[in-house]
Amino acid sequence: MSFDLPVLNRATGSTRVTSQQPQQFASDNYAGACPEAVAAMIAANAGSAVAYGDDDWTARAADSFRTLFDKDAEVFFVFNGTAANSLALASLCQSYHSVICSSAAHVETDECGAPEFFSNGSKLLLAPSVDGKLTPEAIRTLASSRSDIHFPKPRVVTITQPTETGQVYSVAEVRAISAVCRELGLKLHMDGARFAHACAALGCTPAAITWEAGVDVLCFGGTKNGLMVGEAVLFFDRALAEDFDYRCKQAGQLASKMRFLSAPWVGLIESGAWLRNAEHGNACAERLAARIADLPGVRLLFPVQANSIFLIAPDAVLDTLRARGWRFYTFIGGGARFMFAWDADPARVDELAEDIHAAHAEARLQAA
Numbered sequence: 001m002s003f004d005l006p007v008l009n010r011a012t013g014s015t016r017v018t019s020q021q022p023q024q025f026a027s028d029n030y031a032g033a034c035p036e037a038v039a040a041m042i043a044a045n046a047g048s049a050v051a052y053g054d055d056d057w058t059a060r061a062a063d064s065f066r067t068l069f070d071k072d073a074e075v076f077f078v079f080n081g082t083a084a085n086s087l088a089l090a091s092l093c094q095s096y097h098s099v100i101c102s103s104a105a106h107v108e109t110d111e112c113g114a115p116e117f118f119s120n121g122s123k124l125l126l127a128p129s130v131d132g133k134l135t136p137e138a139i140r141t142l143a144s145s146r147s148d149i150h151f152p153k154p155r156v157v158t159i160t161q162p163t164e165t166g167q168v169y170s171v172a173e174v175r176a177i178s179a180v181c182r183e184l185g186l187k188l189h190m191d192g193a194r195f196a197h198a199c200a201a202l203g204c205t206p207a208a209i210t211w212e213a214g215v216d217v218l219c220f221g222g223t224k225n226g227l228m229v230g231e232a233v234l235f236f237d238r239a240l241a242e243d244f245d246y247r248c249k250q251a252g253q254l255a256s257k258m259r260f261l262s263a264p265w266v267g268l269i270e271s272g273a274w275l276r277n278a279e280h281g282n283a284c285a286e287r288l289a290a291r292i293a294d295l296p297g298v299r300l301l302f303p304v305q306a307n308s309i310f311l312i313a314p315d316a317v318l319d320t321l322r323a324r325g326w327r328f329y330t331f332i333g334g335g336a337r338f339m340f341a342w343d344a345d346p347a348r349v350d351e352l353a354e355d356i357h358a359a360h361a362e363a364r365l366q367a368a
Helices: 035-044 056-070 081-092 114-118 138-144 171-184 193-200 244-250 259-270 271-291 315-323 344-367
Strands: 074-078 095-100 122-126 153-160 187-192 217-221 230-236 306-310 336-339
Touching: 035 056, 035 259, 056 074, 056 230, 056 259, 074 081, 074 122, 074 259, 081 114, 081 153, 081 187, 081 217, 081 230, 081 244, 095 138, 114 122, 122 138, 122 171, 153 171, 171 187, 187 193, 193 217, 193 271, 259 271, 271 306, 271 336, 271 344, 315 344
Parallel strands: 095 122, 095 153, 153 187, 187 217
Antiparallel strands: 074 230, 217 230, 306 336
């Protein structure tokens, strides 16, 4: 099967807006699907196909991942990140085990207890972290804090790449974490909701920061990378994937028309859009950061390493931005978070920068 993929012209900043409302940067979940994914979905819609994943599109998507990672991994497709992370962690744990993670990890703060639920009670052990990153030292401290039968036995470490604060683990950092995991007999899981953005930021291959660095299981995010819906779970150690298909079925994650979950991945991966989309989002974050760098009293809460910006600014500035119609969240560290998706319009990014400058000037005038 073959099809032609339209290519978005990111060099000129052209974009397709799916709403009459001005583009917002509160979340990269606001974005529509990228042309490459849509084209693959339309192509997959022609005719009929075998159900429940026994179709050519699903096989082709899985093979695309194996080629991309240069690894004969087991690949599964699920509807969302909560299911991907929770089921992956559950496959690595028994109910009496524990999972070591950062206190700011998405599995801790934003999964509504799903990891514990799907593992029948595995406990999350939290390492305090300012920037969302885990360190080998923190892992060792938690893993060795107790070894008696009254405490859930540490079994898995999970890292978010990039973190909730947009910080990216380097290859060396992942390798250091995996070394501690191997020493302590722990498995290493990577929550890659924005995995493509980490690859773009580091300029490395997907393999370099996953299985080559010691990661056992990766949840590769598609929704934030240009898909309508869907995430992929990759087991680099095939033995760990035993009966994972049954977990997916039991959790309501086995799509009867699986081709519509898998085909968009074919468009995303084979066209290279997975990386272009991420590069564009990262570049837009850097674009905004550069345009507001000289504002006194306005600073970045975290370094800009991926497709997010967290701004610390006076309340008057943030209130003015809201009054001008901008949407953003302040639930991480109190900073105003702006996220840039595959379709972020550079002209709209500049509008945001101009409004931040205007809000800043207005606040200074009122304070004078």
